[in-house]
Amino acid sequence: MSERITILHTNDLHSHFENWPRIRRYLLTQRQQQVAVGTSVLTVDLGDAVDRAHPLSEATRGQANVKLLNQIGYDAVTIGNNEGLGLTQSELNHLYDQANFDVILDNITDTQTNRRPSWAQPAKFITTPAGTRILLLAFTAPFILTYPLNGWTPASVKDRLPQLLAQYAGQYDVLVVMSHLGINVDRWLAKHYPSIDVIIGSHTHHLLVNGEADHGVLVAAAGKYGEYVGQINLTIDDQHRVTKAVAQTVATAKLPSAPQDNAEINALQVEGERLLSQQLVATVPTQLQPHWHHASDLTALGLQAITSYADTDLGMLNGGLFMRDLPAGVVTQNDLHTMLPHAMHVIRVTLSGQDLWRLIYEMELARPFLNKFPMRGMGFRGQVFGYIQYQGLRWDTVAHELYVHDAPVDRQATYQMALLDHHLFIPFFPTLNISGQTEILFKAFLRTVVGDYLATQWPVTK
Numbered sequence: 001m002s003e004r005i006t007i008l009h010t011n012d013l014h015s016h017f018e019n020w021p022r023i024r025r026y027l028l029t030q031r032q033q034q035v036a037v038g039t040s041v042l043t044v045d046l047g048d049a050v051d052r053a054h055p056l057s058e059a060t061r062g063q064a065n066v067k068l069l070n071q072i073g074y075d076a077v078t079i080g081n082n083e084g085l086g087l088t089q090s091e092l093n094h095l096y097d098q099a100n101f102d103v104i105l106d107n108i109t110d111t112q113t114n115r116r117p118s119w120a121q122p123a124k125f126i127t128t129p130a131g132t133r134i135l136l137l138a139f140t141a142p143f144i145l146t147y148p149l150n151g152w153t154p155a156s157v158k159d160r161l162p163q164l165l166a167q168y169a170g171q172y173d174v175l176v177v178m179s180h181l182g183i184n185v186d187r188w189l190a191k192h193y194p195s196i197d198v199i200i201g202s203h204t205h206h207l208l209v210n211g212e213a214d215h216g217v218l219v220a221a222a223g224k225y226g227e228y229v230g231q232i233n234l235t236i237d238d239q240h241r242v243t244k245a246v247a248q249t250v251a252t253a254k255l256p257s258a259p260q261d262n263a264e265i266n267a268l269q270v271e272g273e274r275l276l277s278q279q280l281v282a283t284v285p286t287q288l289q290p291h292w293h294h295a296s297d298l299t300a301l302g303l304q305a306i307t308s309y310a311d312t313d314l315g316m317l318n319g320g321l322f323m324r325d326l327p328a329g330v331v332t333q334n335d336l337h338t339m340l341p342h343a344m345h346v347i348r349v350t351l352s353g354q355d356l357w358r359l360i361y362e363m364e365l366a367r368p369f370l371n372k373f374p375m376r377g378m379g380f381r382g383q384v385f386g387y388i389q390y391q392g393l394r395w396d397t398v399a400h401e402l403y404v405h406d407a408p409v410d411r412q413a414t415y416q417m418a419l420l421d422h423h424l425f426i427p428f429f430p431t432l433n434i435s436g437q438t439e440i441l442f443k444a445f446l447r448t449v450v451g452d453y454l455a456t457q458w459p460v461t462k
Contacts, residue, residue: 211247320386
């Protein structure tokens, strides 16, 4: 007699709480219905549930997200880069203190202790009532450039998976990999490890409406932002082997709503804004307006903040970073958060004069395109890239000459410039990666850097 196992999965919610009430209702209802007909049900989340772009996630450093996840009773959760890099090591070490679910993660260790964090376990075994042994493994994208700056040492799944398979050989019937690695890595795993039964993917926000079969492995994924919820149905034979694996996704927008949904969603927003508004930052004398498509005093202020933080006098920022005005009077953390919601850090790059000239030339070539380019990803939470604005630099568009503080650039000299890690990760300024010696100043997000600068210039009056 065959056995049925259902895996319900969410991923990359990114604090999009507007979808949460429908998701919660669907997961709880599906579990109840499936269990009622004798199906074993697992519920998992693939990471990036937390995103500090939402004020409540910012104010609670993700603790509010965990409270929402607790409403489901997940069997297993793993982390994405928004948990691993968007929170400090101390914040992540306490993120799951009140969680009612297990966190599965194998490929991150504490750099100081060389041990796996206390909040994570490398694997989880679940045995169904029919005796089928399910092994859950989980891996997150190993950002080798930035994880060490946050106190973590990442490892490649290509190194860790073979060791785990050897360690757990003979102890499981069904192998499920929870992947926050991206679709390309998922397909690589399916090709090289066909003994995996299911790979549930995330990170690259890909949607596999009905999954895909790769080398006998079912690869599934449910998009981003809670716009879809995934369901995997497995048929198991008497020998506890998977004989059929089917994936499907459900569009959250098509799920039924309830009268109280909007009130719940709004309450989460209001509570986050209330908490952030209690944190006073500075008393600013004049209002500064953002301008996405031309130079502005607000962008100039941002440049002063990042160059001061990076201890240099040259810098570049794009106007599209600033999502609202900087108000006159008391400025709160809520003002900063709504103005600069991005997950970005300041970088200090060291370049020769020749390479600095080439970098600025790249920026000038890209300027007309980027001015209205709808930027997505790499920590950006805005609408368009916007106007490229410099501090301490001037480009002669006719002669193609670069001036540093009104003097021609010395192509043999060495210069330091403040930018953002976002500029390093996007493909428009290759000189940063080719020739720049880059230091990521990882301690604080851009909004915190700006807030600290405001606090030194215009302290809160008692």
